[in-house]
Amino acid sequence: MDVVFGLLLLLLLGISKGVKTYCDGRQDGAQCYGALGGTLVLKLMDSASEIYKYQWLNKTTVILNGRKNRIVNNQIENRSSFTHSDGVFRIYNLSQTDDGEYALEIFDSHGSKLVHQNQKLTIQAPVSSVQLVSECLSQGEMKVSCSSEGGDSPQYSWTLDGQTLTDTQLLSGNNETNNITLKQDTSGLLVCTVRNHISTISACGFIYTNCTLPNGKLVSPWVIIATNNLCIESTTTPNWIDTEDRSLPQYAVRAAVVFLVLIGIAFYFVWKTKKFKEAQCCPITKTTENQNTSVLIAEFTRSASEL
CATH class of the missing domain: 2.60.40.10 (Immunoglobulins)
Incomplete structure (x- = not known):
């Protein structure tokens, strides 16, 4: 049991990550680079909390669509996360299909476009x-x-x-x-x-x-x-990024592992409790063989509490 818990703990703490790159996309025409199979940490805006409507899109698809503190739609939600407070969009497991030109658009409550910023994303193998x-x-x-x-x-x-x-x-x-x-x-x-x-x-x-x-x-x-x-040269983290990765996929995996561990512990104690009650409450059947008649005699014994 201890070995199982130890392996689960290692799985919980040892989640592997690919190459992580950073890009400040707040300037129009920003050139961003991402590592194949890695993570892109993209700074889209200072904060999305007070923005009425925003969307991040490529030439054909609106990928991220939100209003203030609510995400209306995220086309790649299974491998991305967006933090409203700092305007950072994290994209995981980058592929060559992510390579291309993108734009951030911000609108006011009347539907007027306030901002249009272009970004170009290039995916490279490290x-x-x-x-x-x-x-x-x-x-x-x-x-x-x-x-x-x-x-x-x-x-x-x-x-x-x-x-x-x-x-x-x-x-x-x-x-x-x-x-x-x-x-x-x-x-x-x-x-x-x-x-x-x-x-x-x-x-x-x-x-x-x-x-x-x-x-x-x-x-x-x-x-x-x-x-x-x-x-190998060390890499630096931009001062606008929180060094703690608040990635939803990572937390989801960890939460799932913790949930499985708790379920395992619960089943273990239920099983132990059931065995204990059976030992205390239930009659124990003891079978002996009469040497003379070769007839099996069942002797029932009960706990002292029942006598």
Whole structure:
């Protein structure tokens, strides 16, 4: 029983989340980015509590329609939530079909349109991994390639000992390509960073060793990249967002788990109570066998309270 409760508690507390992105859509023409399978936290307005009527729509459909503190209709209510007090619309489990152009419209009590703000939402797959591969060249130069998996529209950048690579260190390539060649006398902590609008991941390492050509010739001391070292940059939360995620789907799942736990506990105590009453109140039948006649004799015993 304790094991079951422990597993349920882990399920209750350990709800996984995808990549979360933020967008301030209060400015007309805002460009928003969302992660495929992740969550978009979209700031539509300062507050909806005093707005007579508002709607958020794409070119063909009114997705969110509300009046003051009441949501009239939400086409994606199974994977979204809207908070009236701060005007934040959260959309979960983003897909490529969410990519497109949207608009927020606000009306007064006479039906006149007060605000029309456009937003564009672009859905991207996040970068999942990055790896460095190095190769010694004939004159002691080092060719380094940076490859990544996943990620739409990846952008590359390089640093050496925390500083952007310069032309004095590069024999070919530039700081924004995924393949570079470093000059012979260049060494240090080399970092390749791959990013798009919704993710950033870096590979880094510095292990000083000899640079040896495939034919066995020792060229020069060099830095070999430790491809298994990842340096992931932290993300920041905008100051307009409440850091506590008040997502309805998350709370619904947790509430369901708690409900199931309480039901299980209730059934357990009902079963225990029933067994206890049977032991105290009901006659116990004891069957013995007469050794001489081989006739079964039923002996009934009752509790001391009945005697």
